[in-house]
Amino acid sequence: MGVSRSVPSMSSHSILVDYEKPLLHEQELENSKEVTGARQEQDGASFLRTCFNGLNALIGVGLLSVPYALSTGGWLGLPLLFIIAMVCFYTGILLQRCMSTDPSIRSYPDIGELAFGHKGRLFVSVFMYIELYLVAIGFLILEGDNLDKLFPDTSISIGTLSIAGKQLFIILVALVILPTTWLRSLGVLAYVSATGVLASFIVALSVFWAGEVDGVGFRERGRLINLSGLPTAVGLYTFCYCGHAIFPTLRNSMKDKAKFSKVLVVCFVICNAIYGLTAVFGYLMYGEDLKSQVTLNLPVGKLSSKVAIYTTIFNPFSKYALTVAPVATAIEERFLALNKIYSTLSVRTLLLLSTVVIALVIPFFGQLMAFIGSLLSITVSVLLPCICYIKIFKKPQIPKVERVLIWVIVVLGCLIAITGTYSSVRQIVDKF
Template structure:
């Protein structure tokens, strides 16, 4: 086995596998990370599953029952593009981040464009976490106000600030193996939320009496955008991939993660739509009666999800900032400062744009579709060279690219109009 030393790391990476050494090839263990298969699955599921599980009933209500087909199409497309990211990284062992993929495909310009799309998406998702916390805590304690240095702050804004203070220590973590323990709590939280909502419908006199609509054509763009937002973790995949002890199992990790998340998303969408029909809000927890125990469990557990995901989401942003402006400084000494500034800025955005459903729809349409579908496909076409020859694989990739472009154009236009009309 021939190895090559990456210029930024003191580890050796596999560059070329000898086809005659099949057994050694199968037993290859990467020295780039120390995360096990289970911990990697936790990180992957935690990256995919989270606040999206609260919005899928609203997405289903927007598009109608037939829009579930679109959920499966989005899930299949994003799973495929996740595999394409792995293939891009396998072509060149020096690729270690999502930005590296863009640069390897289209040079410095590609890196810059990919960086803009990725970081804006992750940043707005992090701001969405803040909005989520403010919405749910103010639902539990609507009359609680805050007074800071003589300034009166409402319940929702005060809870956003309080949550930021609580979550700040977790944002300082940058080890994937350590984050996997926090990720485990996020995965468990998603299951608890699903079970609590089902319990509220079955045993707390809410019921599943709503029939809903077969299809609502006007709401299809919003539904697609929100479904896409549920699968927007692709910029994190390279970090998860390089953190693995055995990178050959990454495809299995993706399959486990996408299967689990698609099952929970579909189940929550169906349960929520049957419970509240077209009146379901952008976060299903806002529809639950707060006097029931099951509702309180669902709402309080919802508050755990952003705590488990925030550090995982901002890690690529921090890495980008360090690479851009701190190349000549001690990065470790500035790491805490960067993460703290990011936290403060997301709080400001959350207080300025308090529309969770519309914000997530816009992020899903314009940014999530771009980073999860369009960019991986285009980069794979260029890096692999299959664009030079006509074949089944090339046709499949171009079809996925076309789906991404249409969804991004239509969905972002509709969601942007909704945001403007509700300011």
């Protein structure tokens, strides 16, 4: 769900700079790949730095929703978090294997093209861009919710028009973010990634502090299982691990690419521990009363609550521009391909405006994240790696047991995508 991909997390959803540009001419693409490859050979990232970037890619706003996900599915839904983590780790390994077949592969869409030609590149790109666009909307909703909790009953009047609460803060945040979207240099934007992992640790620690020190306690028992809520829980859990769009770029950035599988091990183990502990702490603290973002449950006025909320508010400011940059670039290149006169400022301003409008119309953070996780994240992080791997590697190259395992993952992924998408869309519709 993300972003430089030396960028702050998002769950993702963070976005690395090496996103592919589908509408450039073939020669321009080849030249771009050669330049990028040469640069990476000179400035290859160490194992530790790649681990840090990987954590940035995986730990993000999903951290706020895992307690809510646990409350919607019940305690027996918690193992699904770990199962999804293992599946996403495995599909990350599949992407690495696909990349090892051709050194010219620099991005996820490159893998799609290797497997299915131009249509494969287009399909992967579309799903990536839609996911990034919706994650950007989620950032605005997140900001509006948390600022409204910090400053309740805030309103402003312009003539006969009165704007208050979350809607007001979404608009104000958009105005602050707008200048950052005008920066075309993703290389410059990428350097804001250092705060991502630290911020996530601070939020997790603040939740625990509120329960242990600030008097909330861990007294809720919760319920064993809620079958009707499991599709939503699975969608939210999947959103936590949707960093696959940037895995190819992370691998290419390494000095020793053979160690990328170890990077995935480190990142998934740490992320799983943080997500799992935060989910359990939040559920024990608030039980069935959990809101879509655990920060909205934290006691008002306590230092731990303020630290958690202010940290949560800061992150989207550094991530929004990185998240929408690949989308904006694709739109700009489309105009360029059509020989149209366009303005970078107008394209990116209108793109921001469109996300603001949708955030105002659908201000439901939990349901939006569940939708992204169920439809887009499962497709990008689970289904496409499996399908591309089977297409690239022929039958004799894949052991029969592994082939069966991959098809089981694909079938279950399709079922989860269908049920989760239906559940999240229905909840969004019911909110109106």
